[in-house]
Amino acid sequence: xxxxxxxxxxxxxxxxxxxxxxxxxxxxxxxxxxxxxxxxxxxxxxxxxxxxxxxxxxxxxxxxxxxxxxxxxxxxxxxxxxxxxxxxxxxxxxxxxxxxxxxxxxxxxxxxxxxxxxxxxxxxxxxxxxxxxxxxxxxxxxxxxxxxxxxxxxxxxxxxxxxxxxxxxxxxxxxxxxxxxxxxxxxxxxxxxxxxxxxxxxxxxxxxxxxxxxxxxxxxxxxxxxxxxxxxxxxxxxxxxxxxxxxxxxxxxxxxxxxxxxxxxxxxxxxxxxxxxxxxxxxxxxxxxxxxxxxxxxxxxxxxxxxxxxxxxxxxxxxxxxxxxxxxxxxxxxxxxxxxxxxxxxxxxxxxxxxxxxxx
Amino acid sequence: xxxxxxxxxxxxxxxxxxxxxxxxxxxxxxxxxxxxxxxxxxxxxxxxxxxxxxxxxxxxxxxxxxxxxxxxxxxxxxxxxxxxxxxxxxxxxxxxxxxxxxxxxxxxxxxxxxxxxxxxxxxxxxxxxxxxxxxxxxxxxxxxxxxxxxxxxxxxxxxxxxxxxxxxxxxxxxxxxxxxxxxxxxxxxxxxxxxxxxxxxxxxxxxxxxxxxxxxxxxxxxxxxxxxxxxxxxxxxxxxxxxxxxxxxxxxxxxxxxxxxxxxxxxxxxxxxxxxxxxxxxxxxxxxxxxxxxxxxxxxxxxxxxxxxxxxxxxxxxxxxxxxxxxxxxxxxxxxxxxxxxxxxxxxxxxxxxxxxxxxxxxxxxxxxxxxxxxxxxxxxxxxxxxxxxxxxxxxxxxxxxxxxxxxxxxxxxxxxxxxxxxxxxxx
Numbered sequence: 001x002x003x004x005x006x007x008x009x010x011x012x013x014x015x016x017x018x019x020x021x022x023x024x025x026x027x028x029x030x031x032x033x034x035x036x037x038x039x040x041x042x043x044x045x046x047x048x049x050x051x052x053x054x055x056x057x058x059x060x061x062x063x064x065x066x067x068x069x070x071x072x073x074x075x076x077x078x079x080x081x082x083x084x085x086x087x088x089x090x091x092x093x094x095x096x097x098x099x100x101x102x103x104x105x106x107x108x109x110x111x112x113x114x115x116x117x118x119x120x121x122x123x124x125x126x127x128x129x130x131x132x133x134x135x136x137x138x139x140x141x142x143x144x145x146x147x148x149x150x151x152x153x154x155x156x157x158x159x160x161x162x163x164x165x166x167x168x169x170x171x172x173x174x175x176x177x178x179x180x181x182x183x184x185x186x187x188x189x190x191x192x193x194x195x196x197x198x199x200x201x202x203x204x205x206x207x208x209x210x211x212x213x214x215x216x217x218x219x220x221x222x223x224x225x226x227x228x229x230x231x232x233x234x235x236x237x238x239x240x241x242x243x244x245x246x247x248x249x250x251x252x253x254x255x256x257x258x259x260x261x262x263x264x265x266x267x268x269x270x271x272x273x274x275x276x277x278x279x280x281x282x283x284x285x286x287x288x289x290x291x292x293x294x295x296x297x298x299x300x301x302x303x304x305x306x307x308x309x310x311x312x313x314x315x316x317x318x319x320x321x322x323x324x325x326x327x328x329x330x331x332x333x334x335x336x337x338x339x340x341x342x343x344x345x346x347x348x349x350x351x352x353x354x355x356x357x358x359x360x
Numbered sequence: 361x362x363x364x365x366x367x368x369x370x371x372x373x374x375x376x377x378x379x380x381x382x383x384x385x386x387x388x389x390x391x392x393x394x395x396x397x398x399x400x401x402x403x404x405x406x407x408x409x410x411x412x413x414x415x416x417x418x419x420x421x422x423x424x425x426x427x428x429x430x431x432x433x434x435x436x437x438x439x440x441x442x443x444x445x446x447x448x449x450x451x452x453x454x455x456x457x458x459x460x461x462x463x464x465x466x467x468x469x470x471x472x473x474x475x476x477x478x479x480x481x482x483x484x485x486x487x488x489x490x491x492x493x494x495x496x497x498x499x500x501x502x503x504x505x506x507x508x509x510x511x512x513x514x515x516x517x518x519x520x521x522x523x524x525x526x527x528x529x530x531x532x533x534x535x536x537x538x539x540x541x542x543x544x545x546x547x548x549x550x551x552x553x554x555x556x557x558x559x560x561x562x563x564x565x566x567x568x569x570x571x572x573x574x575x576x577x578x579x580x581x582x583x584x585x586x587x588x589x590x591x592x593x594x595x596x597x598x599x600x601x602x603x604x605x606x607x608x609x610x611x612x613x614x615x616x617x618x619x620x621x622x623x624x625x626x627x628x629x630x631x632x633x634x635x636x637x638x639x640x641x642x643x644x645x646x647x648x649x650x651x652x653x654x655x656x657x658x659x660x661x662x663x664x665x666x667x668x669x670x671x672x673x674x675x676x677x678x679x680x681x682x683x684x685x686x687x688x689x690x691x692x693x694x695x696x697x698x699x700x701x702x703x704x705x706x707x708x709x710x711x712x713x714x715x716x717x718x719x720x721x722x723x724x725x726x727x728x729x730x731x732x733x734x735x736x737x738x739x740x741x742x743x744x745x746x747x748x749x750x751x752x753x754x755x756x757x758x759x760x761x762x763x764x765x766x767x768x769x770x771x772x773x774x775x776x777x778x779x780x781x782x783x784x785x786x787x788x
Contacts, residue, residue, distance in 0.1 A: 030388060030389045030392035030393060031392055031393065032393055059385065060381060060385070060546040061378075061381050061382055061385040063542055063545065063546055064377070064378055064381055064539065064542040064543065064546070065378065067538050067539070067541065067542035067545075068378060068536065068538050068539055068542065070538070071536065071537070071538030072451075072538075094385075094389065095385070098450040098451070099450065100449040100450045117446065117449070120442070120446065121446060124423070124439060124442065124443060124446075127423050127436075127439065128421045128422070128423045128439070129390070129393075129394070129421075129423075130389075130421065131393070173538060176538065176541055177537055177538065177541060180541055180544070180563065180564065180567075181541065181544075181545055181563075182541060182542060182545045229545070229546050231546055232384065232385065232388035232389075233388070234384040234387060234388050234502050235381060235384050235385065235388070235546075237511075238377075238380055238381060238384050238511060239543060239546065241510070241511035242377050242380070242511075242533065242543055246540065246543075246544070246571075247570065247571035247574035247575065248571075249535070249540060250567050250568065250570070250571035251568075251571045251572070251575065253537065255564075256632070258537055263635075267635075267638060270638070270642065274642070274645075291649055291653060294645065294646055294649050295646055295649075295650075297642060297646070298642055298643055298645070298646030301638065301639040301642035301643060302639055302643060304638070304639050305636060305638075305639030305640065305643075308632060308635055308636045308639070309636070310564035311632065312629075312632055312636075313564055313565055313568060314564070314568065315625070315628065315629070315632070317568050317572065319621075319622075319625050321572070321575075322614055
C-alpha cells in the first residue's frame with residue numbers, strides 16, 4: 001500500500017485503534033489434539049449439565065466468512081456449518097463453510113442435499129490436513145435480530161441429541177450493516193423438559209412485530225453463549241495493514257445510503273408497534289403491558305435515531321470537506337486546515353443530539 | 361498507489377481482505393498444528409474476471425502431496441475440481457482464478473512455478489471451471505509482516521502466450537461493506553457482551569475523525585514534498601508532480617458542481633430532519649408515559665395516606681384534609697373528573713350520594729373541597745329550585761382550574777402514529 005512512506009507519528013487513527021485493541025494474539029489457540037478431542041467427545045460432560053457450554057470463541061476468518069455470506073444472502077436466510085473444537089466450557093470456531101441452502105423467513109433447515117454436501121466437504125477437509133470437526137451451524141436472520149425461532153430450536157435440539165457437541169450461531173446482516181458492528185449470537189438449547197432457573201433477563205433486543213410471537217414462545221428454551229473473537233499474530237499484522245486503506249471508504253460511504261431499506265423497515269416496524277400499543281391502551285388505559293411495550297418501542301426508536309444521526313455526521317463531514325462554495329482551492333493547505341476545522345465542527349454538530357440520545 | 365502507478369499501464373488485480381485473511385489463517389494454523397518445519401502452504405483463489413479486471417474474492421485450501429517421481433510438491437487435481445464444484449454450488453459466480461502461497465519469501469520460486477503451471481492446465485481443461493486468460497499468483501511473506509507498514513503481499517500474473525513468464529503486477533484492496541464491518545470488528549476485538557460498547561454515534565464520529573486525519577496526513581505529505589522541491593532540497597520527480605497537478609484539477613471540478621451539490625445537500629438535510637423527528641416524538645411519548653405512571657403511583661400513595669390520617673384523627677377530619685389538599689391537588693382533580701363522568705352524567709341524582717357520603721368523615725376524605733360542598737347544600741336549602749344546576753356549576757368550577765393542569769394517566773398516541781405513518785410513507 002502507499003501508506004508505508006507516511007511518517008509513523010502521523011497515524012493518529014492507528015493509535016486510536018490500537019488503544020482499544022487489547023490484543024491477545026494467541027496462536028496456540030490453533031492447536032488441535034485429536035486424542036484429547038476424542039476423549040472429550042467420549043466423556044460427554046455436557047450431558048450432565050444443561051449449561052455446560054458458556055463461551056464461544058470465533059476466529060477472524062470465520063467471522064469474516066459468516067458476515068460476508070450472510071450479507072450476500074440479502075433478505076434470504078442462508079446457512080452454513082462451523083468447524084472447530086471444544087476447550088473446557090468453550091467452543092472454539094476456527095472456520096466455517098457455506099451450504100447450498102437458502103431459506104425464507106424463519107424457515108431454515110438443512111435437508112438431505114445439504115447433508116450430503118456437508119459430508120463430502122468435511123471429508124475433503126480431513127484429507128487436506130484440517131482436523132477440526134463440524135461442531136455447529138450458523139444461519140442468518142436478516143433484519144430481525146439474533147435469537148432462535150421455533151424451527152431453529154427444534155433443529156438445534158435434534159442436533160444436540162445426535163450430533164453433540166453442537167452450537168447454533170445466528171447473524172443479522174442488516175443490523176450488522178446499520179450498526180457498523182457484527183450482530184451475532186450463539187445459542188444452545190435446553191434438553192426437553194428442562195426448566196431454566198429464573199435468571200437475569202437477557203438484554204433487550206428489538207424484534208419486529210411479525211416475529212415477536214415466535215420469539216416469545218421459544219425464548220425460554222435456549223440460552224446464549226458469550227461470544228468473543230480471536231486472531232493470530234499474522235492476522236493482526238494484516239489487519240493493521242488493511243486498516244490503512246479504510247479511511248477512504250469511511251469518508252466516501254454513507255450509512256444513510258447503504259441502509260435505506262433497513263431504516264425504512266425499522267420505521268415501519270415502530271409505526272406498527274405504536275399502533276399495537278394504542279390498541280392496548282384503548283382497551284385498558286392503565287395496562288402495564290402497554291407501558292412496557294411503549295418503553296421497548298422507545299428503545300427501538302432511539303436506535304433508529306442514532307443511526308440517522310451517524311448518517312448526518314457523515315453528511316456534514318462530506319459537505320464541509322469537499323463542497324466549499326467559494327472555491328478557493330488554489331492552495332492545498334487550506335484544504336488540510338479545513339479538515340481540521342471540520343473535525344471540530346463535526347464534533348460540535350454531532351455531539352448535542354447524539355449525547356441526548358444516549359443519556360436518556 | 362496513485363504515486364507509483366506510472367510504471368504500470370496495465371491491469372491491477374483487485375483483492376478482497378477475505379483472501380488475505382484466509383492465507384494468513386491457513387499458514388498460522390498449519391504452522392501451529394504441524395510444527396515449524398512447514399515452510400509454505402498452498403491454496404486456490406476464487407474470483408471473477410471481467411475483461412482485464414481480475415477480482416479475487418474467496419479461496420480454499422489445496423490438498424498437497426509429494427510427487428513420487430521427482431519428490432517435488434504438487435496438489436491433488438481431483439480434490440481441486442471437486443472443491444471448485446462445491447463452491448460453484450454455493451457461490452455460482454466464482455471460479456478458480458489462481459493460486460496463493462503463504463510462505464517465507466517474497467518472490468516466485470521454481471517450485472511454485474511448477475505448481476502454478478499445473479493449476480493453469482488443470483483449470484483450463486476443466487469443463488466447469490470457466491474461462492480464465494491468465495493465472496494469478498499471490499504470495500504472502502509471513503516473516504516480514506508486521507515489520508513494515510506495508511503488507512508483504514505480492515501478485516504475479518502469468519503471460520497468456522508464454523506459460524513460463526510471469527510478471528509482477530499491482531494489487532488494490534477492495535472490500536464490500538460487510539467485509540469492512542467484519543474486519544473492523546475483529547480488528548477491534550470487541551466482544552458482544554463487552555463493557556466498552558461506546559454509543560453508535562460516538563464510534564462513528566471517532567471513525568470519521570480518524571479518516572479525516574488520514575486524509576490530512578496525505579495532503580500534508582504532498583504539500584511538504586512540493587515545498588521541498590521548491591526549496592531545491594529534493595529533485596523534482598515529474599511523475600509525482602503530474603499526479604499532484606491532476607489532484608488540483610479535480611478540486612476544480614468539485615467547485616464547478618458546488619451549487620448543484622449544495623442544493624442536493626440541503627434537500628437531503630431537510631428530509632433527514634423530518635425523519636429524525638420520529639425517534640424524538642416517540643421518545644417524548646415514552647417519557648410522558650413514564651411521568652403519568654409515576655404520577656398515578658404517587659396518587660395511589662397519597663390516597664392511602666389520607667385514609668390512614670382520617671381514621672386516626674377521628675372527628676377532626678377537616679384539618680388534615682385541608683392540609684393535604686395542595687400537594688394532592690392534581691391527582692384529586694383527576695379523581696373528581698372520574699366521579700363527574702360516572703355519577704353525574706349517568707344518574708340525575710348524581711350529586712346527592714356524594715353529599716351524603718361527604719357527611720361521614722370517610723366520605724369527605726375522598727372529596728376535594730368539603731367546605732364548598734357544605735355551602736352548596738346551604739344554597740340548596742335557601743333556593744330549592746336551582747338545586748341541581750347550582751351544584752353542577754359548583755363542581756364544574758372545581759374541575760375547571762384543575763383541568764388545565766390535568767395530566768392524562770396514559771398518553772393517547774393516536775395522533776403520533778399518524779405522523780409516523782406519514783414519515784414512513786415518505787420513506788418508502
